[in-house]
Amino acid sequence: MRRKLVIGNWKMNGNRAANSTLLSGILAGLNDFGADCAVCVPAPYLAQCETQLQGSAVAWGAQDLSVHASGAYTGEVAAAMLVDFGCRYVLCGHSERRAYHHESNELVAQKARAALAAGLTPVVCVGETLEQREAGQTAAVIGAQLQAVLDVLENSELIKIVVAYEPVWAIGTGKTATPQIAQEAHALLRAQLAARDAVAAASMQILYGGSMKPENAKELMAQPDIDGGLIGGAALKAADFLGIIQAV
Numbered sequence: 651m652r653r654k655l656v657i658g659n660w661k662m663n664g665n666r667a668a669n670s671t672l673l674s675g676i677l678a679g680l681n682d683f684g685a686d687c688a689v690c691v692p693a694p695y696l697a698q699c700e701t702q703l704q705g706s707a708v709a710w711g712a713q714d715l716s717v718h719a720s721g722a723y724t725g726e727v728a729a730a731m732l733v734d735f736g737c738r739y740v741l742c743g744h745s746e747r748r749a750y751h752h753e754s755n756e757l758v759a760q761k762a763r764a765a766l767a768a769g770l771t772p773v774v775c776v777g778e779t780l781e782q783r784e785a786g787q788t789a790a791v792i793g794a795q796l797q798a799v800l801d802v803l804e805n806s807e808l809i810k811i812v813v814a815y816e817p818v819w820a821i822g823t824g825k826t827a828t829p830q831i832a833q834e835a836h837a838l839l840r841a842q843l844a845a846r847d848a849v850a851a852a853s854m855q856i857l858y859g860g861s862m863k864p865e866n867a868k869e870l871m872a873q874p875d876i877d878g879g880l881i882g883g884a885a886l887k888a889a890d891f892l893g894i895i896q897a898v
């Protein structure tokens with residue numbers, strides 16, 4: 651049976667004081683709910699996570715990384731630097747990176763590669779826009795996004811990635827995908843992973859993201875191919891984040 655994973659993506663939110671309160675709240679309320687949990691925070695706060703979360707059940711990670719190992723790439727953060735601060739996870743190809751920073755499927759694939767090479771777990775994000783869904787392109791869009799990453803992975807690396815399905819129309823909109831819609835997309839993604847390696851696909855985590863909150867988490871996570879959540883807004887309040895983990 652696959653273990654559930656709940657990752658909070660803080661996006662560009664937080665400050666030292668608020669983060670400290672949030673992390674303490676999560677640590678105080680965390681019980682053995684049967685799920686793994688992590689927070690992906692803005693890069694300047696990775697040191698704070700390392701200090702506050704070290705030795706706890708909460709892992710931490712970043713929201714993006716460079717494809718380069720080091721050098722003259724002003725403003726970029728290398729995978730090795732994330733490892734230096736104890737990161738386990740890094741988001742690759744979040745829809746906000748794809749939309750606002752024009753990250754292509756190929757670039758996202760290179761980022762996943764760079765993460766794996768450094769020993770990080772890339773959380774590869776895929777998802778269609780509302781226009782694409784309405785045009786009947788969901789399967790083709792998320793299939794191409796995932797395939798670009800699969801194309802650059804060695805067979806043995808498949809098992810080392812996490813996939814997150816985040817329909818763009820559900821992100822930060824309060825409009826959650828119905829459990830059926832989400833399950834349908836997750837099943838497609840798992841079938842695509844299985845076409846590469848059925849054994850690996852059966853044990854890989856596919857997370858759902860898009861307005862997940864304590865009230866809808868249980869039903870979403872009860873779907874056979876939904877193995878957890880990538881949480882935005884609801885990850886900024888300890889009670890909500892814990893409520894989602896508890897729903898597992």
Ligand SMILES: O=C[C@H](O)COP(=O)(O)O
Nearest residue numbers: 659821822860861882883
């Ligand atoms: O990475 C998280 C997703 O973008 C979901 O964000 P949201 O929970 O605020 O809709």
